[in-house]
Amino acid sequence: MWQLYQFPLCPFSRKVRLALAEKAIPHELVRVSPWLQEDEFMDLNPAGQTPVLVESEKGTVLIDSGAICEYFEETIDRTPLIPGTAINRAEIRRLVTWFDEKLYRDVVGPLMEERMTKRLVSRDPPDTGVLRRAMTSANAHLDYVDYLLDHRRWLAGPVLTMADLAAAAHLSVADYLGGIDWRGHKQTVDWYAVMKSRPSFRPLLAERMEVIMPPAHYDKPDF
Numbered sequence: 001m002w003q004l005y006q007f008p009l010c011p012f013s014r015k016v017r018l019a020l021a022e023k024a025i026p027h028e029l030v031r032v033s034p035w036l037q038e039d040e041f042m043d044l045n046p047a048g049q050t051p052v053l054v055e056s057e058k059g060t061v062l063i064d065s066g067a068i069c070e071y072f073e074e075t076i077d078r079t080p081l082i083p084g085t086a087i088n089r090a091e092i093r094r095l096v097t098w099f100d101e102k103l104y105r106d107v108v109g110p111l112m113e114e115r116m117t118k119r120l121v122s123r124d125p126p127d128t129g130v131l132r133r134a135m136t137s138a139n140a141h142l143d144y145v146d147y148l149l150d151h152r153r154w155l156a157g158p159v160l161t162m163a164d165l166a167a168a169a170h171l172s173v174a175d176y177l178g179g180i181d182w183r184g185h186k187q188t189v190d191w192y193a194v195m196k197s198r199p200s201f202r203p204l205l206a207e208r209m210e211v212i213m214p215p216a217h218y219d220k221p222d223f
Contacts, residue, residue: 002027005041005052007034008207009116009176011108012065012100013051014169019069019162021200023079027053035121066100069162081162092156095148095163099170106137108170111179116212135179142185149187168195172204176214182223189223197221 004020004027006013020027032041034048045052045063053062062068073082082092111134114126145167148155156163171192174180182189195201196219205219217223 001055003030003054003056004028005030005032005044005050005054007032007050008204009112009173009209009212010034010050011104011170011173012049014172014204015065015100015162015166016051016053016068017204018165018169018200019072019081021203022081022160022165022198023072023076025072025076035117066096073162081160081165083159083161084157088157092161092163095156096166099163099166103141103167103170107134107141107179108174110134111174111177115177115179116209119212131179135181138174138180142180142182142188145191146185146187149191155191164191164195168192168201172201176209176218177212178215193221193223 002020002025004013004016006017006029008031017029032038032050034041034050037048041052042048044054044061047063049063051065051068053068054060062071069081073080082089084092110130114130114134118124118126145155152158154160154164155167171180182192196205208214
């Protein structure tokens with residue numbers, strides 16, 4: 001069976017978990033704290049980043065959320081998450097890159113640093129200026145998601161795709177860390193409520209960090 005080395009508040013781990021669940025691929029979770037740089041994990045991925053997917057019996061090690069998701073798109077026919085024509089697939093990949101790079105850089109990464117890493121690792125107080133900028137950027141990103149949903153049923157078109165999973169993974173981490181103001185974003189709220197109701201998403205919403213608690217609305221589909 002596949003083993004997914006992951007950290008609960010890593011959005012890239014969450015993206016892979018959602019993809020594996022949507023495709024009904026059996027796996028077990030192995031929790032790691034990347035900042036500890038434990039030997040077993042560093043041997044799997046010297047970069048020390050989650051997620052890493054391992055099939056010990058076959059000696060297979062897959063690293064990087066994008067590479068992992070593409071691997072299962074190529075090897076598992078059911079529940080395609082990058083479907084359609086070449087143009088459709090290009091748009092899905094464009095949006096996945098947008099969320100994995102720009103949303104992470106502008107919003108999720110700074111929130112994780114200030115509200116998680118500083119609390120768990122360095123014991124430093126958060127930088128309120130960084131938090132304000134991240135939350136302002138989050139609002140701009142929600143405006144863009146609103147725009148997409150004004151023109152499409154799902155983020156990349158008429159069906160659920162990897163773009164929806166990537167966006168939901170990142171937004172769920174930002175929401176857990178209290179960095180999202182959902183007011184004035186009805187299109188995104190309605191879409192995210194549907195995402196939160198999916199069986200693949202419920203296990204993520206049920207998890208809690210030991211010393212960091214999410215807002216009261218975090219796991220509620222109606223919020």
